[in-house]
Amino acid sequence: MKHSYPHQAESARLLEAVHTATRKLSRVGELDAVMRDVLETACDAVGAEGGTIYIHDAATRTLRFRHVIPEEVAARIELSEIPDDFGVAGRVFISGRAEVSAYNRKEGAKPTDIERKAGVLVRTMITVPLAISGLPPIGVIQLVNKRNGNFNEADEAVLDTVSDVAALAVTNARLLEQQTQVASLEGMGRAAHDLANKAAVLVTFLRDFRRNLEAFRDSVGVETLAPRAKFHLEMLEGSFEDVFAPYVERVYRYARLINDLAAGKPLAPKLRTGILSQTILESAQYLESPARTAQVRMLYDLQDDAPPSSFDELYVSRIVENLVGNALKAVRETVSDEWLEENRGNEDAFIGTVTIRYSFEEGRHVLAVHDTGPGMAPSTVRAILAGKAATGWERNVGSGLGTKVVRELVTALGGKLSIRSKLGEGTTFLVEFPA
Numbered sequence: 001m002k003h004s005y006p007h008q009a010e011s012a013r014l015l016e017a018v019h020t021a022t023r024k025l026s027r028v029g030e031l032d033a034v035m036r037d038v039l040e041t042a043c044d045a046v047g048a049e050g051g052t053i054y055i056h057d058a059a060t061r062t063l064r065f066r067h068v069i070p071e072e073v074a075a076r077i078e079l080s081e082i083p084d085d086f087g088v089a090g091r092v093f094i095s096g097r098a099e100v101s102a103y104n105r106k107e108g109a110k111p112t113d114i115e116r117k118a119g120v121l122v123r124t125m126i127t128v129p130l131a132i133s134g135l136p137p138i139g140v141i142q143l144v145n146k147r148n149g150n151f152n153e154a155d156e157a158v159l160d161t162v163s164d165v166a167a168l169a170v171t172n173a174r175l176l177e178q179q180t181q182v183a184s185l186e187g188m189g190r191a192a193h194d195l196a197n198k199a200a201v202l203v204t205f206l207r208d209f210r211r212n213l214e215a216f217r218d219s220v221g222v223e224t225l226a227p228r229a230k231f232h233l234e235m236l237e238g239s240f241e242d243v244f245a246p247y248v249e250r251v252y253r254y255a256r257l258i259n260d261l262a263a264g265k266p267l268a269p270k271l272r273t274g275i276l277s278q279t280i281l282e283s284a285q286y287l288e289s290p291a292r293t294a295q296v297r298m299l300y301d302l303q304d305d306a307p308p309s310s311f312d313e314l315y316v317s318r319i320v321e322n323l324v325g326n327a328l329k330a331v332r333e334t335v336s337d338e339w340l341e342e343n344r345g346n347e348d349a350f351i352g353t354v355t356i357r358y359s360f361e362e363g364r365h366v367l368a369v370h371d372t373g374p375g376m377a378p379s380t381v382r383a384i385l386a387g388k389a390a391t392g393w394e395r396n397v398g399s400g401l402g403t404k405v406v407r408e409l410v411t412a413l414g415g416k417l418s419i420r421s422k423l424g425e426g427t428t429f430l431v432e433f434p435a
Contacts, residue, residue, distance in 0.1 A: 034139055036066045038166040042141050043069055046155040051143035053130070054089055055170070057081070063089055063140060065382060067115075069415065073120065080328065088127050089140045096137055098128040098156045120144065126151035128159045132167045139170070202248045210245075213237060236382050247286075253314050261405070267412035269312035276309045277302040277358050278435075283320035284356050287328065291354065295343065296331045298324075299355040305359035309433065315409045320356070320404040323369040323429045327354040330373025330427060365433040376421040383417060406431075 039053045050070050054063035063083040084090055090098050102124045125144045129137035141159070143151070163328055213236070222230060260267065281302055291298045331352035343349035352372035359366050376384075410417045415435050421427035 034169050035046070036069075038169060039067050039069050039141065041166065042159060042162055045158050046126070046151065047147045048126070048151075049147060051141060053065065053141050054082075054093075054140060055130075056084060056093065056137065056220060058085050060328040063093060064386060066139075078389060079142050088125070089142055092129055092136050095130060096129050098126065098160065100151045100153075100156065101125040101127070102150055115161065115190075119225065124150045125395075126155055126159065128163055129154065130163055130167050132171070135167075138167055141166070143210055156283040160292050184273075203252050205250060206245050209240070213240065213424060215248035250314060250317065254318060257314065257318075258405070269315050269412050271310040271312055273308050273310050274313065275304075275306075276311060277304055279311070279316050280320050280356065280358050280367060281315040286321060287324050290325075291328055294328055295340065295346075295349055295351050296328050297350045297353045301355065301357040303359045303410045306358070306365065309365050309435065311413060311433065315413055319406050319409050320367070320369075320430060322406050323431075324354060324356065326402065327369050327429075328428070329372070329373035333374050335373065341428055360435075362407045363435045364400055365435065366429040367433070368428055369428060370428040372426045375423045375425050375427055376419070377423055381419045381421055385417065 015111065035053050035055075039051055042048070043051055050068070050069045050073065053066050055066050056062075057064050060081070061084050063084050063086075064081045082089065084093055087102060088099055103122055122144050124146055127140060127142045127145075129187055130139040130141050131137035133301045141163070143159075146155070216236075217233065220233075222233065225233065257267070283301065284298065284300070288298060331354060334353040339351070354372075355368075357366075357368040357370070383409075407417055410433075416432045418430045418432075419427065420430065
């Protein structure tokens with residue numbers, strides 16, 4: 001809906017806002033940077049002290065929090081997404097019409113919980129759909145506290161026009177991001193295809209190795225072997241059957257899985273009924289050795305009497321190994337290189353812990369991986385869950401691929417991934433699987 005202006009001053013303000021928005025948002029850039037520019041442009045156009053921008057996710061029918069001004073507020077608020085029909089933002093998104101809200105607070109009135117966390121007391125607010133005229137909204141812009149007076153119909157008109165340019169800029173940035181992701185996936189797919197071919201050779205080799213090992217046992221006569229030789233032969237057989245053979249099979253399937261992800265193929269988990277706690281334990285134990293090397297204590301709290309579940313063992317194993325691997329890196333961030341050097345080889349010196357918990361609660365299987373690392377700000381948590389950041393720190397910067405794969409695998413199993421974290425208090429990754 002476009003507005004008319006009774007005053008020449010308002011018309012001049014509209015033209016200036018359009019000119020500024022067009023100049024600032026005409027470039028093609030990275031999505032987060034474009035959304036920051038969109039929000040800054042909207043705030044400047046109507047003289048708002050700050051605001052937030054939400055982008056719609058059609059798959060989950062939610063409005064996802066993407067940026068806030070002032071930026072320091074992002075580290076204090078925990079809101080990540082809301083239903084797309086919730087509150088003022090949802091109402092504006094559904095209707096496609098702007099709303100102005102004014103809050104006449106009595107003296108001494110207490111701030112709401114979100115106001116207290118953000119450190120901002122809202123006096124007046126304007127919420128507008130982020131949309132190109134004639135098309136459904138792609139999100140919502142919500143601005144607070146006009147510097148001079150209250151938001152009015154003239155501000156609605158200015159933002160209505162700015163919204164056209166802003167929505168086009170966001171749409172272009174999303175298309176560019178999708179192109180970049182496609183290029184990355186193609187490269188990842190080629191690497192995974194090559195890895196799958198190499199793993200396939202190893203899988204074929206396993207059968208020959210097993211036959212040769214059995215023939216060696218028969219030919220040497222185990223009964224006549226010296227105790228030491230017999231011990232090493234049994235250790236070799238055990239390592240082959242319990243570690244090498246299953247791990248090669250797992251690498252082969254995982255490479256094929258990554259190849260399918262890169263090719264955009266829908267994931268098709270092979271569900272088998274089994275004991276989830278056992279798979280979780282065995283998967284985490286693969287990382288016991290690097291944990292000892294990093295001097296991180298691994299703790300387990302697994303419910304053994306939980307009912308059986310239908311799951312894909314490979315999917316669950318990769319989820320556990322990725323989450324525990326990231327947790328080990330996080331704990332490493334809490335100590336200096338000097339401490340590690342001084343305590344290297346001291347089996348009683350630990351820099352922190354990684355705890356793997358599993359339980360069956362209210363009809364759900366719940367996996368939790370907690371670390372005593374530095375923790376993360378709410379903005380970082382939101383970025384990770386949106387697939388926009390890696391779980392990296394100063395000394396352990398990753399590609400983010402592991403966490404993205406975890407999100408895909410959890411979704412394929414019908415589960416939900418969430419993160420609980422506070423700076424200085426560590427991080428917990430939660431995975432909930434349906435019964």
